Amino acid sequence: MNEVGDALALLALPFAASVVFVLMHAYLGVHVLRRKIVFADLALAQLSALGATVAIANGYPATSAAGMGYALLFTVTGAALLAPTRGLARHVSQEAFVGIVYVVATAATILVVDRLPQGAEHVKKILGGSILTVDPADVAKFTALYAAIGLLHWLARQPLLALSTENQAAGRPRAIVWAWDFAFFLSFGIVVTSSVATAGVLLVFSLLIVPAVIGSIFSSRLSVVLMIAWGVGIAACAVGLAGSYALDLPTGAAMVMALAGFLPLAGLAKALVVVGARQRRANLRIAVTTVAGCALVALLASSVWLMINPTADQPLLALVERATGVGPAWLLGPTERDTFESATRDVLRFQAEVDRLDAMEKTARYQGKPLSDDEIRRIASYQQSFNEMTRGERFVQETLRGKARTRARWIIGAPGALIALLGLLALTRQSRKHHASGSKPNGVASNESAVT
Amino acid sequence: MRAGLLGLVMAAALAAATPVWATTRVVTTTTDLAALVAAVGGDLVAVESIVPAGVDPEAFEPRPGDLAKVRQAALLVRVGLGYDYWVDAIVNQTGERRLMRAGESYLDASAGIPLLEIRGQSVINEGGHAHGVANPHYWLDPENAIIVTAGIAEALVRIAPGERDRVLANRQRFLAELATRRARWDRTLAPFAGVKLIAYHNSWPYFARRFRLDVTGFIEPRAGVAPSPAHLAQLISAGRKVQVRAILHEPYEPEDAARFVAQKLDVPVVRLAISVGSLAGTHDYLALFDYNVATLAKALGARRP
Numbered sequence: 102m103n104e105v106g107d108a109l110a111l112l113a114l115p116f117a118a119s120v121v122f123v124l125m126h127a128y129l130g131v132h133v134l135r136r137k138i139v140f141a142d143l144a145l146a147q148l149s150a151l152g153a154t155v156a157i158a159n160g161y162p163a164t165s166a167a168g169m170g171y172a173l174l175f176t177v178t179g180a181a182l183l184a185p186t187r188g189l190a191r192h193v194s195q196e197a198f199v200g201i202v203y204v205v206a207t208a209a210t211i212l213v214v215d216r217l218p219q220g221a222e223h224v225k226k227i228l229g230g231s232i233l234t235v236d237p238a239d240v241a242k243f244t245a246l247y248a249a250i251g252l253l254h255w256l257a258r259q260p261l262l263a264l265s266t267e268n269q270a271a272g273r274p275r276a277i278v279w280a281w282d283f284a285f286f287l288s289f290g291i292v293v294t295s296s297v298a299t300a301g302v303l304l305v306f307s308l309l310i311v312p313a314v315i316g317s318i319f320s321s322r323l324s325v326v327l328m329i330a331w332g333v334g335i336a337a338c339a340v341g342l343a344g345s346y347a348l349d350l351p352t353g354a355a356m357v358m359a360l361a362g363f364l365p366l367a368g369l370a371k372a373l374v375v376v377g378a379r380q381r382r383a384n385l386r387i388a389v390t391t392v393a394g395c396a397l398v399a400l401l402a403s404s405v406w407l408m409i410n411p412t413a414d415q416p417l418l419a420l421v422e423r424a425t426g427v428g429p430a431w432l433l434g435p436t437e438r439d440t441f442e443s444a445t446r447d448v449l450r451f452q453a454e455v456d457r458l459d460a461m462e463k464t465a466r467y468q469g470k471p472l473s474d475d476e477i478r479r480i481a482s483y484q485q486s487f488n489e490m491t492r493g494e495r496f497v498q499e500t501l502r503g504k505a506r507t508r509a510r511w512i513i514g515a516p517g518a519l520i521a522l523l524g525l526l527a528l529t530r531q532s533r534k535h536h537a538s539g540s541k542p543n544g545v546a547s548n549e550s551a552v553t
Numbered sequence: 554m555r556a557g558l559l560g561l562v563m564a565a566a567l568a569a570a571t572p573v574w575a576t577t578r579v580v581t582t583t584t585d586l587a588a589l590v591a592a593v594g595g596d597l598v599a600v601e602s603i604v605p606a607g608v609d610p611e612a613f614e615p616r617p618g619d620l621a622k623v624r625q626a627a628l629l630v631r632v633g634l635g636y637d638y639w640v641d642a643i644v645n646q647t648g649e650r651r652l653m654r655a656g657e658s659y660l661d662a663s664a665g666i667p668l669l670e671i672r673g674q675s676v677i678n679e680g681g682h683a684h685g686v687a688n689p690h691y692w693l694d695p696e697n698a699i700i701v702t703a704g705i706a707e708a709l710v711r712i713a714p715g716e717r718d719r720v721l722a723n724r725q726r727f728l729a730e731l732a733t734r735r736a737r738w739d740r741t742l743a744p745f746a747g748v749k750l751i752a753y754h755n756s757w758p759y760f761a762r763r764f765r766l767d768v769t770g771f772i773e774p775r776a777g778v779a780p781s782p783a784h785l786a787q788l789i790s791a792g793r794k795v796q797v798r799a800i801l802h803e804p805y806e807p808e809d810a811a812r813f814v815a816q817k818l819d820v821p822v823v824r825l826a827i828s829v830g831s832l833a834g835t836h837d838y839l840a841l842f843d844y845n846v847a848t849l850a851k852a853l854g855a856r857r858p
Contacts, residue, residue: 111789112782115782222804222805231809233780234812234813346781348781350781351779455671462669467765478668481671485671
């Protein structure tokens with residue numbers, strides 16, 4: 102009860118922070134996608150990390166005004182470096198240049214940290230982030246900062262959007278294009294610098310790109326794209342946070358996975374929901390065929406692998422065994438089965454012994470009579486013996502499992518392969534028949550009307 | 554001018570008087586072992602740590618110069634237990650048998666230590682630093698310095714048998730000083746026996762055992778993997794129940810999570826040095842404990858009514 106209350110209190114602030122992040126980042130993500138420079142955020146964030154590290158090297162804490170000043174100075178430099186890359190785009194991809202800036206900034210950070218180890222924790226923080234432990238003052242700061250930048254972008258929306266969409270910025274004086282590009286990269290750099298220190302590089306990248314991509318799947322109108330991106334982004338963050346709590350996972354990584362998980366969902370929605378009935382049927386057929394095909398190929402590969410090398414790791418078989426609870430025991434003789442089961446029991450028993458000794462030693466550290474060094478040595482050697490014995494029993498289990506798998510080689514492997522082959526054959530037949538009958542499974546709406 | 558010249562001449566004479574060949578080059582993996590070698594070897598040895606002071610030994614990457622350093626060493630002293638696994642690669646590259654396991658110039662300082670927290674899987678994870686067969690932070694128990702210095706003294710005498718008496722005398726002097734300070738540290742921390750603490754990593758079992766502290770939980774149980782919200786919630790509610798009194802934080806780690814938990818529990822975050830030289834005021838082995846004991850006692854004492 103208390104723990105649930107703790108959990109809600111724990112997740113409320115990270116959720117508030119991620120909502121604020123989504124609102125700002127999804128919008129900038131649309132720009133970044135249109136400019137085709139998705140890695141610019143990494144480059145700018147890394148430059149600001151370099152700035153913070155240099156600040157520490159000069160004796161200022163990263164969070165002090167001087168520390169922020171250094172970070173900002175490096176971000177401005179980054180913006181100035183990235184702004185003129187539009188001209189380069191004629192010769193090479195802008196992304197190549199962005200990548201070089203990122204790599205050089207990262208390498209420079211490593212070199213600075215090497216001279217000055219105290220900066221290492223800051224670099225760790227940039228990589229991993231710590232959205233879980235964000236504090237209220239930070240959330241307020243982000244809100245104010247993003248509101249200000251959002252307002253500026255709203256006021257300057259016409260030139261900024263035009264420059265993000267046009268490739269050559271036709272007909273504009275070069276200096277003005279450069280100035281707007283610089284303004285864009287500067288605001289972008291400030292946003293990313295602030296968020297990366299809290300959310301980490303991975304999550305910030307996902308927040309920028311994934312919602313914007315999902316929005317762009319459904320529409321090209323900015324307002325629609327933004328609405329979808331915001332909705333999906335906030336939902337994904339909620340799912341990621343809840344999943345991180347329920348499944349006991351690191352928060353940043355769980356949120357990245359949740360965001361990424363919405364991509365195939367969006368794809369399905371696009372193919373099956375937002376289309377006409379005819380098209381939907383065709384898409385559904387493709388989806389089912391693809392899923393069935395993949396499953397059959399996996400079955401085929403796994404069966405063949407079982408026949409070729411039964412004692413090696415068999416991931417699919419192990420998965421089935423775990424899911425059904427049917428172990429390798431049914432392929433073993435009565436004596437073997439007894440040995441297998443007693444080995445399983447003994448592993449648990451030995452591990453319980455190790456844990457019991459561990460608990461005893463830990464308690465004796467601060468309670469009752471302290472254990473002498475010799476007693477500690479004795480406990481350690483008992484534990485080592487139990488661990489060795491556990492390893493022995495595991496070896497017995499593995500050997501017997503290998504034996505069972507060798508027997509399963511033809512009993513399971515051959516029928517499995519046969520079923521998979523027949524299934525694949527049927528699938529190919531089916532889709533060819535369909536093809537011949539005139540329907541175009543992959544047709545877009547315009548094609549479809551032409552056929553009818 | 555004249556005095557300067559005289560000084561120079563005298564210094565030159567002194568340098569000539571000290572036989573250069575008598576100093577034994579010792580290379581250690583960490584600063585803690587270097588400090589103990591210096592205590593035993595005195596001016597007989599020139600000791601150098603591969604990991605510089607203030608650098609996280611578990612995130613250390615050797616560089617080209619370290620190869621030459623190790624190759625020239627008369628003695629290589631390592632922590633062992635998978636803590637400094639990277640030194641194996643350096644030694645292999647030198648190709649010198651004497652520096653390899655069981656060679657005459659090789660000393661694994663963990664030999665003979667009463668080890669805590671023996672693990673089931675003795676896999677030495679090279680990327681992340683999963684601890685090997687036991688928790689490797691044994692130098693944080695001052696009593697273990699007796700065992701480690703015995704190993705060092707034995708190795709030094711093996712290399713320079715003529716200096717046996719000086720080595721043993723140095724060690725006795727160090728152990729006497731250690732015993733005096735040990736009594737002082739015990740006295741300082743005695744009022745806090747059984748006190749509940751949370752640590753950032755599982756780095757303090759040996760320290761906790763010797764000074765009778767109860768480290769009830771860790772903020773980051775797996776090094777390098779950010780804590781999950783469920784873990785932090787559980788840590789906070791359990792910490793409240795058993796009345797945790799402080800969070801032990803080590804340098805090289807970001808402070809957000811530690812500060813967050815400390816704030817929820819309304820207890821201080823105590824930055825303790827995990828190695829000699831990792832914080833200001835921890836320049837040698839005894840100073841390391843002086844610093845840690847005083848800092849911890851101050852943080853815990855401040856909250857006493």
